[in-house]
Amino acid sequence: MGNKNTMPTNVSAPLTQDSDEVQEIYCEECEKYEDRYAPADGFCVDCVEYKCVDCLRNHRRNHKNHTIVDKNNMPQDFYFIKYSAHSKELITFYCSECEKGACQVCKNNDHKNGRNVSHMPTLVKDIHFFSEIKYQFKYDSSLCLLNENTLLATDYGSCSLIIFKITKTTSQCYDTIKTLSIPWDITKVADNKVAVTFPNERLLGEKMIELITFSDSMSVVDSHYISVSQPYYGIAYSNKTLIVSNEENENVQILDMSGHIIKTIGKDHNGKPLFTAPIHLAVSPDNKTIYVSDWDRHTVTSITFDGKIKAIYKDDKLAQPSQLTVDDSGTVYVCGSASHNVHQLSSDLTKVKILLNESHGMNRPVSVAYCKGNNRLYVGMWNSNIKVFNLK
Structure with a gap:
């Protein structure tokens, strides 16, 4: 393990409801x-x-x-x-x-x-568009809500973490933190701390997970790198462990906070692979269930922490599922990046409905985060902005 500094760069940018395409709205x-x-x-x-x-x-x-x-x-x-x-x-x-x-x-x-x-x-009728965070992501992104006033995002194309400051005003600033490699996924570890995966060792020289601690003003006060043996993509946190997905080895692993492997979950009781391309993870509010989105199989799978399959969700209107999130009631929201929608599922992966689709402005949604404080859903688009929805 080693320690390296992550340097923030302050950049002003709008977080606004204005539209660049149409200046007038009609009756x-x-x-x-x-x-x-x-x-x-x-x-x-x-x-x-x-x-x-x-x-x-x-x-x-x-x-x-x-x-x-x-x-x-x-x-x-x-x-x-x-x-x-x-x-x-x-x-x-x-x-x-x-x-x-x-x-x-x-x-x-x-x-x-x-x-x-x-x-x-x-x-x-049951979901109102609130605003749009205008930040031009370069290709892909992952979202993480630190609190109801702070949204973090990975920007793959620019090798950056973006800190959005959310308030009731219509125009805000964001901070950019340059990273040493391509950040993939991000998860909240504590009220002021996140973990970020860096699966691309070509730029870092080795595979890493970074733990970043922020001050109350969201400046970086500590940056700690954990050297890991495998390229991890998705990441979630639960009970002082990191749950990570390994797309190349087609498995999910549970690590301690030093990066040591506690458990590997990759095959069912018959020895057949559970996943093909597990790229994102989420954990249930009771910390008993792991949800895994599989990009190639077009599925969401729920498993216990000891590796038992609980349910598999597959739907002909869910294609290339990407990031997923879980609210406090256990409801699961998953982005269908190629199907241009967001599916709402119960905790046992029963389909509730397609919550968002192209009529709501979904165009390759790849990232999603839920805010408990204001019952709000943030949805990030491929190579585009973040849309914000108030849920009823």
């Missing part, structure tokens, strides 16, 4: 019923719908109990993006058969029967 009521575009002047939380001045006036008169958010505070909703095939059109519909978004022109031309086409606001 959905006018668009649906009058076939015209009028600038939105507010947002009805109960209807999940943008409305112009006239429509808001009528809406307040007819629905006095509904909550209205004014123009300055209304969300910048995810589906108001321009469609590349029809540059003047906005994506405001979603086809459940094609599992793709559609503009008005596409709806009229390609989805004429309309049976499987829904207006997007009707699909999001």
Whole structure:
């Protein structure tokens, strides 16, 4: 084991709800019923719908109990993006058969029967888009919530850890910590401490796990490297042990905090491999179950700490599962990077529903983190920004 310093670099950047693509949001009521575009002047939380001045006036008169958010505070909703095939059109519909978004022109031309086409606001009654953290990841990322005000992310392409400071304001800064190799996964070890995997030994000279301790102001006060014998990708923490996944050897291992192997889990009782490409891990709130996403098998597997299989989740609408997270009730959320969705599962891996899909702006989601304090889900996209959702 050796000690090396990790140097932070302060960089200013926005964490905002603004959209670079579309400056104006339009009244959905006018668009649906009058076939015209009028600038939105507010947002009805109960209807999940943008409305112009006239429509808001009528809406307040007819629905006095509904909550209205004014123009300055209304969300910048995810589906108001321009469609590349029809540059003047906005994506405001979603086809459940094609599992793709559609503009008005596409709806009229390609989805004429309309049976499987829904207006997007009707699909999001149980989940509201909160904001978008605008940071351009270079390729892939993993997320870790240190507390409800601090989100950390690995940025594979830039060999960096990113610290996002989350507050109620719409614009914040982030700090960049340059790393000596490509960081893969990150997990919380303590209130001020994380562990990061570095499976690529070509840059470090050896395979490493780094333990980083932060001050209250999120400056690095200690950086400690653990030399390990195998290239570990996914990582989770439980009861003073590190649970790690080894994609090359197709197994999951439990390590002590010095990196020594306590247990290897890779085969079932018949000697058959349990995994093909285990790349991310999560642990249940009671610290009795390990959840493993398998990129090649398109599965999520739950196992006990002694290696017994509890359940396997496989669904034709889950492709290349990536990072997964578990909330305090035991609900599992897993990113389907190639299926462009996030699946919500019960603790025994029974499918609850596809919580997020392309209609929610999912485009190769690869990372996810859950915040208990505000019941919020952070979802990172491949080579793109982080979307933030309030769960009901």
